[in-house]
Amino acid sequence: MISSRVKLLSSSSTLKITALTKKLKKEGRDVVNFAAGEPDFDTPSFIKEKAKLAIDQGSTKYTPSAGTNEIRQAICNKLKEENNIPCEAPNIIVTSGAKYAIFASMVTFLDKGDEVLVPAPFWVSYPEMAKLCGAKIKIIKTKAKDGFKLSADLLARAISKKTKLLVLNYPSNPTGVTYNEGELKAIYDVVKDKNIIVLSDEIYEILTYDGARHVSFASIGDAHKFTVTINGFSKSFSMTGWRLGYLEAASNFIEAISKVIDHTTSCASSVSQAAGLAAIQDKKWPQTMREEFEKRRNMLFGGLSTLKKIKPFKPNGTFYMFCDIKKSGLSSVEFSSSLLDKHLVSTIPADSFGAEGFIRLSFATSTQDIEKGIARIKEFTSSL
Ligand code: PMP
Ligand code: GLU
Numbered sequence: 001m002i003s004s005r006v007k008l009l010s011s012s013s014t015l016k017i018t019a020l021t022k023k024l025k026k027e028g029r030d031v032v033n034f035a036a037g038e039p040d041f042d043t044p045s046f047i048k049e050k051a052k053l054a055i056d057q058g059s060t061k062y063t064p065s066a067g068t069n070e071i072r073q074a075i076c077n078k079l080k081e082e083n084n085i086p087c088e089a090p091n092i093i094v095t096s097g098a099k100y101a102i103f104a105s106m107v108t109f110l111d112k113g114d115e116v117l118v119p120a121p122f123w124v125s126y127p128e129m130a131k132l133c134g135a136k137i138k139i140i141k142t143k144a145k146d147g148f149k150l151s152a153d154l155l156a157r158a159i160s161k162k163t164k165l166l167v168l169n170y171p172s173n174p175t176g177v178t179y180n181e182g183e184l185k186a187i188y189d190v191v192k193d194k195n196i197i198v199l200s201d202e203i204y205e206i207l208t209y210d211g212a213r214h215v216s217f218a219s220i221g222d223a224h225k226f227t228v229t230i231n232g233f234s235k236s237f238s239m240t241g242w243r244l245g246y247l248e249a250a251s252n253f254i255e256a257i258s259k260v261i262d263h264t265t266s267c268a269s270s271v272s273q274a275a276g277l278a279a280i281q282d283k284k285w286p287q288t289m290r291e292e293f294e295k296r297r298n299m300l301f302g303g304l305s306t307l308k309k310i311k312p313f314k315p316n317g318t319f320y321m322f323c324d325i326k327k328s329g330l331s332s333v334e335f336s337s338s339l340l341d342k343h344l345v346s347t348i349p350a351d352s353f354g355a356e357g358f359i360r361l362s363f364a365t366s367t368q369d370i371e372k373g374i375a376r377i378k379e380f381t382s383s384l
Contacts, residue, residue, distance in 0.1 A: 012128075018035050042238065047239070054270070066254075066261065075280060085224060090254065091248050106130055110135040111164075117155070117158050118140070135165075147177050152190045159196070166198050170200075171214075174353045178212055197228065200227055202231050231247075233276050235318075237276075242276070245268075300312070300361065310377065320363075321360070323358060331351070332358060335359055336359055
């Protein structure tokens with residue numbers, strides 16, 4: 001009964017473990033949640049108020065499938081001013097979450113047998129979405145000693161005649177690394193004349209640390225012509241449940257992706273779009289959250305660095321910390337499962353990110369829990 005494409009899919013480890021953690025907490029178990037793939041802040045009240053107003057004023061019907069003119073214009077202004085992307089409002093499509101922006105793009109571009117390049121460690125959903133499109137996935141393994149970064153050299157060696165699309169994601173889920181302009185320019189130089197589409201997932205752009213400045217791939221040279229920029233409201237405004245994301249691309253791409261949206265979701269939620277319009281015009285709130293995450297990153301990194309059998313990498317973006325656990329002698333799944341079972345600390349094993357021997361910790365949790373979590377991990381690693 002099940003299609004051969006879907007039979008090939010794995011379920012999402014991030015969503016599964018996050019749901020299990022929430023369930024245990026609801027049952028009253030004192031779990032430290034280092035699994036969360038979402039900010040622990042409440043959606044700011046100025047955003048909620050706009051959503052309530054939108055409902056009361058009747059913004060409860062279909063919007064144009066690419067989004068309301070107002071939100072597309074506001075997103076366009078942001079991308080021009082902050083990201084230096086040469087776009088116009090018609091280059092924007094608002095989607096039901098950034099996840100759907102990625103999927104709609106992949107469906108638009110990928111034919112059976114097309115090759116998709118995915119640097120590892122990667123976010124779980126890229127290979128699965130590409131599989132659903134019948135594409136062939138080529139994983140490019142990056143190394144810890146190179147800061148888990150895709151180099152021009154690695155990329156050049158991975159490209160073949162069949163390569164159709166390259167997935168870039170920075171700041172990266174799960175490693176937290178980000179790229180500077182020079183590194184992006186080197187990637188641009190490799191792909192620019194190769195007829196390859198770059199899907200640049202920049203959903204964590206707000207969350208950079210140590211003064212790192214986010215540079216959008218589409219702002220480099222003529223990359224805008226072959227890049228789909230993915231972004232959204234989930235991480236910047238703590239709006240994961242509102243399901244609001246967007247993409248920006250050249251007009252010929254937009255025309256094609258629009259057809260997929262027309263026949264699948266029709267449009268993103270009208271109420272969420274009204275809320276998103278209020279959100280995107282505020283520049284202060286995300287910075288307050290960013291500052292808090294930077295403090296928590298320092299705290300978690302400081303604590304884990306003193307422990308044996310676990311080696312944390314200091315991220316300069318996102319709210320994830322990637323840790324090498326190979327010295328424990330356990331696999332990623334064994335380490336994560338035992339830590340949850342015996343010490344009530346939930347983490348994500350990184351085998352599903354294409355990185356066996358590593359786990360991902362999220363510091364989107366309170367400082368009290370970070371302290372408690374470090375103490376419990378210490379107890380666990382000392383017992384190994
Ligand atoms: N890209 C990355 C790298 C992510 O971690 C997430 C988190 N879910 C998404 C895209 C999708 O975000 P959303 O669909 O909530 O906008
Ligand atoms: N992106 C988040 C994570 O990696 C949320 C869950 C998901 O969509 O995968 O945990």
